[in-house]
Amino acid sequence: xxxxxxxxxxxxxxxxxxxxxxxxxxxxxxxxxFGLLGPNGAGKxxxxxxxxxxxxxxxxxxTILGLDPDLHGPEIRAQLGVVxxxxxxxxxxxVRDNLIxxxxxxxxxxxxxxxxxDELLEFAQLSDRAxxxxxxLSGGMKRRLTIARALVNDPRILLLDEPTTxxxxxxxxxxxxxxxxxxxxxxxxxxxxxxxxEAEQLCDRLVVVDKGKIMAEGSPAALIKQYSTxxxxxxxxxxxxxxxxxxxxxxIGDRIEVLPDRILIYSDNxxxxxxxxIKRGLxxxxxxxxxxSLEDVFLRLTGxxxxx
Amino acid sequence: xxxxxxxxxxxxxxxxxxxxxxxxxxxxxxxxLYAMRAYLQTLLVTGFGNPxxxxxxxxxxxxxxxxxxxxxxxxxEFVAPALLAxxxxxxxxxxxxxxVLMGFKWNPIFFGMNAAPLSGLQIVNGMIISVFVRMFPTVxxxxxxxxxxxxxxxxxxxxDILVATLVGMSVGVMIMAYTATITExxxxxxxxxxxxxxxxxxxxxxxxxxxxxxxxxxxxGWISPLWHGTQLGRVLSYGLAEPGWLTLVHVVYLIALAxxxxxxxxxxxxxxxxx
Numbered sequence: 001x002x003x004x005x006x007x008x009x010x011x012x013x014x015x016x017x018x019x020x021x022x023x024x025x026x027x028x029x030x031x032x033x034f035g036l037l038g039p040n041g042a043g044k045x046x047x048x049x050x051x052x053x054x055x056x057x058x059x060x061x062x063t064i065l066g067l068d069p070d071l072h073g074p075e076i077r078a079q080l081g082v083v084x085x086x087x088x089x090x091x092x093x094x095v096r097d098n099l100i101x102x103x104x105x106x107x108x109x110x111x112x113x114x115x116x117x118d119e120l121l122e123f124a125q126l127s128d129r130a131x132x133x134x135x136x137l138s139g140g141m142k143r144r145l146t147i148a149r150a151l152v153n154d155p156r157i158l159l160l161d162e163p164t165t166x167x168x169x170x171x172x173x174x175x176x177x178x179x180x181x182x183x184x185x186x187x188x189x190x191x192x193x194x195x196x197x198e199a200e201q202l203c204d205r206l207v208v209v210d211k212g213k214i215m216a217e218g219s220p221a222a223l224i225k226q227y228s229t230x231x232x233x234x235x236x237x238x239x240x241x242x243x244x245x246x247x248x249x250x251x252i253g254d255r256i257e258v259l260p261d262r263i264l265i266y267s268d269n270x271x272x273x274x275x276x277x278i279k280r281g282l283x284x285x286x287x288x289x290x291x292x293s294l295e296d297v298f299l300r301l302t303g304x305x306x307x308x
Numbered sequence: 309x310x311x312x313x314x315x316x317x318x319x320x321x322x323x324x325x326x327x328x329x330x331x332x333x334x335x336x337x338x339x340x341l342y343a344m345r346a347y348l349q350t351l352l353v354t355g356f357g358n359p360x361x362x363x364x365x366x367x368x369x370x371x372x373x374x375x376x377x378x379x380x381x382x383x384x385e386f387v388a389p390a391l392l393a394x395x396x397x398x399x400x401x402x403x404x405x406x407x408v409l410m411g412f413k414w415n416p417i418f419f420g421m422n423a424a425p426l427s428g429l430q431i432v433n434g435m436i437i438s439v440f441v442r443m444f445p446t447v448x449x450x451x452x453x454x455x456x457x458x459x460x461x462x463x464x465x466x467x468d469i470l471v472a473t474l475v476g477m478s479v480g481v482m483i484m485a486y487t488a489t490i491t492e493x494x495x496x497x498x499x500x501x502x503x504x505x506x507x508x509x510x511x512x513x514x515x516x517x518x519x520x521x522x523x524x525x526x527x528x529g530w531i532s533p534l535w536h537g538t539q540l541g542r543v544l545s546y547g548l549a550e551p552g553w554l555t556l557v558h559v560v561y562l563i564a565l566a567x568x569x570x571x572x573x574x575x576x577x578x579x580x581x582x583x
Contacts, residue, residue, distance in 0.1 A: 052423055054422055054582060073425075074329055074427065075425075077325065077425045078325030078424075078425040082423040088416045088417060093343060097342055102424065104335045104338055105335050106327070107331060153424075
């Protein structure tokens with residue numbers, strides 16, 4: 001593995017007695033697409049702020065591009081692109097001007113930054129909105145503009161905190177497409193998300209985070225293989241009956257999870273298990289056989305679902 | 309497919325962030341001035357309108373009514389240096405209050421600047437530079453109107469432009485330092501306007517010497533940067549008679565206040581950005 005661009009070792013951030021990040025360790029290789037998957041409040045954003053060299057750690061070690069963020073904040077930040085959870089575009093400026101003033105922060109000469117702004121607007125599919133007011137953009141457009149802005153300095157690492165939260169499905173797909181292109185160009189991506197599909201789409205490797213701790217680490221496929229079965233049967237019998245029925249289907253599949261609204265049966269052959277349920281005379285209101293996902297991994301690891 | 313070309317400046321040699329470290333404050337100022345362009349018309353109208361209205365109203369209207377020389381000066385000569393300093397305080401009150409609160413809260417550009425290589429101190433300095441770029445010409449235009457209205461008998465009066473700017477900045481950085489600590493908006497900005505800036509304008513020896521006030525109100529003048537700036541301005545513009553040490557106190561007080569506000573603002577910005 002080439003030398004890591006990010007190395008965190010027992011990284012901890014405490015606010016008084018509360019440990020928002022509680023001794024996590026991970027490495028990110030250049031060109032890799034690395035994710036932190038976990039529910040809200042897991043400590044993902046706090047980790048990102050420390051990696052972004054804007055928040056000091058309480059203890060542990062952290063090296064970004066070979067430098068300690070406590071000592072070399074500006075040098076590190078000069079080589080990062082940051083897409084924060086909440087857009088912080090300047091609403092008082094026009095779309096293109098947002099890219100220009102931001103590029104200037106990195107000392108890029110005016111003429112060059114103007115050219116780059118046009119390239120980035122094209123990349124973000126916003127060329128026709130160059131003179132629009134930021135307020136007039138849709139949520140997805142604002143997000144793409146924030147990503148374009150984060151690329152203005154040609155960063156070695158792009159940090160994305162919940163890049164598609166709050167976007168409609170179509171806007172998410174456009175955004176994923178743009179991020180996928182960056183990944184293909186070799187940009188190192190570090191992203192946090194609580195969407196399992198996003199993590200599966202974009203991450204080569206990820207850590208599952210809960211309550212400030214890393215619960216598991218690996219590629220999406222490896223994590224699913226390790227912590228779940230190939231398929232899952234989801235059956236619903238109505239919220240009052242689920243718990244009662246759960247007793248009657250004992251022994252079907254490798255493992256059963258009873259959630260308030262449905263029962264999940266883990267197995268390598270979902271169709272066979274579903275037929276068995278029906279054979280036992282139990283008729284679910286709805287049934288679905290699907291592939292295992294990271295959601296199942298998270299459920300297995302924490303006993304809770306990702307989006308609560 | 310759109311490819312994004314690398315930025316040569318950043319790829320070749322130069323240590324990352326070096327230019328930002330050296331010029332960051334100016335980049336922030338540049339950004340703010342970009343934003344000010346949106347209300348340039350308002351700036352021009354108030355910049356030219358205010359001195360015209362105030363000097364006309366007070367110089368031609370009120371001065372005729374008062375018509376009492378104050379310490380060897382006409383009433384207009386007496387009141388003009390105060391109005392000049394107050395015009396700088398007005399700019400400070402506008403530019404160091406809401407824009408700072410917005411930069412942290414509703415339009416959180418400061419966090420974006422800090423995610424780039426810029427530090428809290430550079431953001432503070434950039435704000436100061438951008439406000440200076442607005443304040444200095446505003447005060448200059450005001451001074452030009454004072455000359456037109458015949459409100460400045462002495463040549464040294466031209467230094468009032470610097471004094472007024474210093475007053476504006478010393479009040480401004482203090483407002484900025486306080487505003488940077490506001491996390492919830494409970495109308496603090498309006499309170500500053502109504503209960504600090506307005507009384508300061510009225511009780512800082514602006515329209516009458518503070519010795520006309522009962523002794524228990526004179527302290528407002530003593531702690532008011534506007535009073536110190538106004539008195540200093542009067543010494544320069546018409547030769548107000550006061551002990552030399554007191555003139556020195558005006559200068560030291562204003563500089564000390566500006567320095568304190570600047571240090572506090574930088575500290576509050578850094579703390580808030582790096583929490």
